[in-house]
Amino acid sequence: MHALLRLGIVALAAGVLATPAVGGEKTYKDLPTETPAHFTPTKAGFDFERRTVDIPMRDGVKLHTVILLPKGATRAGMLLTRTPYGADGMGHRGDSPHLGPALRGYDNPSDVIVQDGYIRVIQDIRGKHGSEGDFVMNRPPIGPGNPTPVDESSDIYDTIDWLVKHVPESNGKVGIIGISYDGFEAMIATIHPHPALKVAVPINPMIDGWMGDDWFHRGAFRQQMIPYIYGMVNSRESNIGWTSGYRDDYDLYLRGGSAGDIGRAYGMEALGFWQKVLAHPAYDSFWSEQALDKIAAKEPMTVPTMLVHSLWDQEDNYGDMAVYRALAPRDPDHKKVWLVIGPWRHAKTWEKANTIGALDLGSDTGTTFRQDILRPFLAQYLKDDAPKADIAPVNAFVTGDNTWRKLDTWPSACRSGCAPTMQRWYAEADGGLGVTAPAQGSDDYVSDPAKPVPYRVRPIQAWSHGAPDQIDSWPEWLVDDQRQFATRTDVLTYVSPVLDKPMGVAGEPLVHLLASTSGTDSDWVVKLIDVYPDEVDEKPSMGGYQLPIAMEIFRGRYREGYDKPAALTPDKPLDYRFPLPTVNHVFAPGHRVMVQIQSSWFPLYDRNPQTFVPNIFNAKPGDYQKATQKIVRDGNNGTFVELPVVR
Template sequence: MNHRTIAATLCLAISATAVTHAAVPTDTMMNEQVESYDWVLPHADFVRREVMIPMRDGTKLYTVIVFRKGTQDAPILLSRTPYNAQRMTTRNRSQKIEEILPVMDKEFVNDGYIRVYQDVRGLDRSEGEYVMNRPLRGPLNPTEVDHATDAYDTIDWLVKNVKESNGKVGITGSSYLGFTSLMALVDPHPALKAAVPQSPMVDGWMGDDWFHNGAFRTFGFDYDLGQTVKEGGGAVPKGTGDEYTAYLEAVSAMEYAKAYGLLKLPVVRKMLEHPMYDAWWQGQAVDKLLAKRKLTVPTMLVVGQWDQEDSYGAPAVYKALEPQDTNNDMVSLVIGPWRHSQVNYEGRELGPLKFEGDTALQFRQRWMKPFLDCHLKTDAPKCDTPPVLTYATGSDHWEVAQKWPDGNYKPLYLAGNFDLSWSKPAEGSDSYVSDPAKPVPMLPRPIHMEGDEWREWLVHDQRFVDGRPDVLSYTSGVLDKPVHIKGAPRVDLRAATTGRDSDYVVKLIDVYPEENSADPTMAGYQLALGIEIFRGRYVHGFSSPAPLEPGKTYAFKWSLPNVDHVFLPGHRIMVQVQSTLFPLYDRNPQSWVPSIMEAMPKDYVKATETVHYGGDAASAVWLPIAED
């Protein structure tokens, strides 16, 4: 047989085989689902393990351990989350470690860190029962477990079972993860060597998520529904309309909760049952818990200057712990030019503000990672952590300080003709009518407290309310030299009301020049540096609400958020005073009711608010002025 015959025979055979296979019938009723698919393939550059770590009460917590292949003698960086550890470690289903983890993890896993995420007790794939911000075991928690014990047991398991580690653990995370990071400092495991709590939830009544100085923050309802419902959770089903209208029509927090079926949620009932700063709130304030213990773990506290959710917590913990830090090397404070949690994303801008480069990346690379390296690495480099690190907005650069606040307080007085004065002015007063039926909006309407609108609302141009008859705006002359403030401005507002209760909102604002050719979008811009509220019934103490005496002048004192800012020459300083900031805060009915949460339509009344200046009733904002 010649080669042509052989080739022809082979072709016939192949064709016959093909026809034979094509003729085999396909079983169309065969179950085509398979049990599982391991998306981490052999050529992946990382190892990803899922484990269930047992706690002391037998509950097992779902934990994901991720590190680059070949990692040895490595520090562990832990985050304990209510936001789904599985999802947080599969940002993309990639075979590259940088792609599957959050952006902030890149610098760490590329330098040999082991990254660990864990679902907190009772959420997602972890066993057990979930309690929002579970209090420390004790009077408010009769069980034997809390976030402190769960962190301890987790760290104990990790250092004993992750053979690639060097036995040293750090903990970090923002918001709720900042809270769990702080709780790990209560009776900490010996292997816990460093902590970086970011924008931590610390005191939900004084100034974090749920209340600010007694005024209830309504957006918490959406968070509660999304966080505590297994099926059907998410945002409150009020549609896509103006939230200003939705909350106004609901009348009060209680009626809103009733209208949307939220009283089924234990956490909502707790909020409604505890409108004042009682033992329930005080007993779970993390700054108070930590102040009673000796700090043994080096801690770097981080917050954004325009944190719209948890501006209070990090500075409060710093204030509580700093007296223990006799060598100025155990607790440090970082304030960046960020919104809530922006430290873990890109930090080049916030709304209309542009900064000198990616400030969040700068912080992570220059300060956060070296801080963790020096405490966690084997043969660690020497620590050189700034006691205080802040970003000076206005002049746009990082600054190191030895203490905080880093300025000397000087009063900037409200004065006649709606001026601001560095010296006490002549006596006088200004008045406005506060109408709960027409509250001052937090943003131009329609309002949707979500997305960028929510994330960036604190830097919105305040001209949209300047000139309203129920907003008083006091403005300085044009500055001929810079005014640099470093600390939390303090409000001393001397005011009276014709009602029996009232809220007061004060805004500290940087007014840009009307002509600004370098950046026309900022011409005349009114940039808020701090916005904070005070509920008048608490003027005698946050745990002892009482009606106000109509016509009597009271000294309402509270603080604005911490800030490092330079008012530049050519700018002006403004202070705005108003009585509503809606719908972020529930409305004060301005009559006396035992609980504003349960106010009814008849309780809401107009009131005339009078702000005094000069003499013995000199209203002022005390600015922490730095000596540059």
């Protein structure tokens, strides 16, 4: 007889085995379970109440929503964030009875919420985490790209309508705030808004995924976003993580082949959004019709909106400035659009932000933004008794000078509107950079797709929102020292003489390349860099530092139009013109201005095979060929960068 059977007989004989519990579990009356069937934790010491509700939308889908009310709240404004990242986690960390610590973390301005007694509302967007419905990445507005009766704007409208009717502790005023994807939600809320939506604050929002935000930059695919797409789309809970087995992403993506090959190796053909990316490598109507700057430009401006831009935003450094350019000319009286430009990386606004990478910013810029700009701005629209906020239309931090400027317009250097002057800085012989048009000549390098230029010092870690104090973390790579790349033979470097007086730049630098390739396609990467003196007394580690001010990539096949990919004529000098990201910087005396030019930026961007193929996602190993690149100097018509210089 088996030992377990003998033990069971003995137990029954002793009368210690009770009848099966509900669900088939065994219970023992002489030593019962110590876990109650139901347990309700007390809220002793809590200074807030947490409610969860599934709010019905117009099509019957219910969206999971977390509502946090300060204890004793009456006639309080509501501050809404909609997110694909999990409202339950963002809506209470669970380790504190106090609202401030409970909210501390991603996309929660906890100090402002507590100080002004806002009701905090966080909602899972359609199809993610606790919400019903189907998930569509950056769901387009109702129209050609969305033939359904619902979109993000309608979901936001229905959510606000429910909140003002069912949260009696509120004053019926709602604001919306968010960073990144949540910033996209904050921006799209201003399209066909509910009357109770009084203010919007899109921070580093996803606006145009092809032109310069998450998925592409000027046609080059942001390959290291593949794990993000993988994790966002493969499940409702985003709980199937990306695994690679590589310490260095450079090796992973180089050995993986094309970006399309890598996706196939991970089974991403099952992911709807990935299939859309593969099918739309050019800037066709799929992308242009859902670009929020273009949509907002056609809509009435009814919601006061503060756009927040980070100068070193490693993920979304295009969209907020594009929206500002679209809307500001329609708001000459400065009543609907405000702009903040800060010295931050993506999502740095809720932190102390007195440094970024190796740079000391001279003050706590994050707290300055929240307390002196954001707090009075929100209060004006959400609190019953708040005075009109004395907020300049543009608040811009000047890097290199480490000062805030209050401006009426952007770009500008003074309150009354000191517009920048576009000044040409030419590529010169022997690696010089100057303001005088040079004689004819050229500089060559060989671009080899088998040995692409890394965008960081290796080993390169996977995309992550990891801690910025980790050497291999993603968030602050845009301020990495560029010296290591200047030593490569496939990177051209042009540097000015030492400056004898400060030079400010404010706005978008413009790249004018006159260049040829021996291939039939090519990428061009241009970097604007501030070169520190060899000796820096106050911080010796900054001696000779090459600080990136603005860097961008352009895929050559789109030279004739972003929607018109075309092969390049081998060895024929062609003009390429494109902007660099927004700058607001002072090159100090003793510093030098540098421009670097290269043809790969890996593995952040996928490799250009340098042989024209209809779709680079489907490039084959044989398509990847070396090419000789030539940067041409030709007086006023040659290669130069126009800097928006302010005095």
